[in-house]
Structures are given as structure tokens and as C-alpha cells.
Amino acid sequence: MREKDLNVRVVSNDEIHMSMRGLQALIKPIREKLEHFAQENGFDKQQIYEIKLAVNEALANIIKHAYKGDDVGDIEVSLETNGLGDLEIAIQDFAEKVDMAQLVSRDLDKAEDHGLGLYLINSLMDEVEYDLSQEKGTRLILKKKLNQ
Secondary structure (H helix, E strand, C coil): CCHHHEEEEEEECCEEEEEEECCHHHHHHHHHHHHHHHHHCCCCHHHHHHHHHHHHHHHHHHHHHHCCCCCCCEEEEEEEECCCCCEEEEEEECCCCCCHHHCCCCCCCCCCCCCCHHHHHHHHCCEEEEECCCCCCCEEEEEECCCC
């Protein structure tokens, strides 16, 4: 991993922006930054585990499906909390726009040893949105409410 492959910009205790090359090896450092950020913002261990797993799946899906392999494109990840402490994670790729008709979560009873990424993301996060308004790429927005 080259230093330029991952760039982290801390805006405040409530906001971090990261940009990364589409490399599988960079998913772990992103998870680690996410874990620290979520801890600092009051999320419990179970919530942090769920958030990390969902983000891991989203990044892996982008690298595998949108970019069709390692080191093909860039990904931007933003972490931000609102006034209530709820977490919003925005993940932006710059590949061809996702075909929403292709984004179908598999039936858990019919899933093999792969293909559970969308199911996990949708199950683990409180809200999942896809923003296709950019000229290129897809912006995935994941939200998790802070347990009080």
C-alpha cells in the first residue's frame, strides 16, 4: 500500500472524509478509522460491529462489481454525525452508474457462500439510500441511529 492510496481528512470530531484507491487492502484501515470514529461518538460494540461489517461489504462490492477488480478506481468515504449523534456514512464510487434493477438482495435461504453483501448492508443499517444524481458513479448512504 502506498501512502497516496489512502487519504484521511479530519474536519472535526463529528466529520471525517477519506479517499482511497479501490484496493481490498485498504478496507481494513477504513474499518479501523470507522471504529475509532464510532467509539468517539458513543456507539456501542454491537453497533460498531454492524457498521463495520456493512461498510466492509459495501467497499468490497464496489471493488469487485463496480470496478471489477483491485486498483481500478477511486472511492470516497465520509463519516458524519448529526446533532442527535446518529451516524451517516456516504460511500461514493466513480464507476458506471449502478443499475438499480440489478441491486437485488438474495433470499437468505437460497444464498450460496457469497452474494450476501446487500442483504447484510440492508439488515445491519437503519437506512440505506442510493444517490445516482452525480454525473458518474453511485453514492451509497448508510445511516445508523445512536442507541441511547
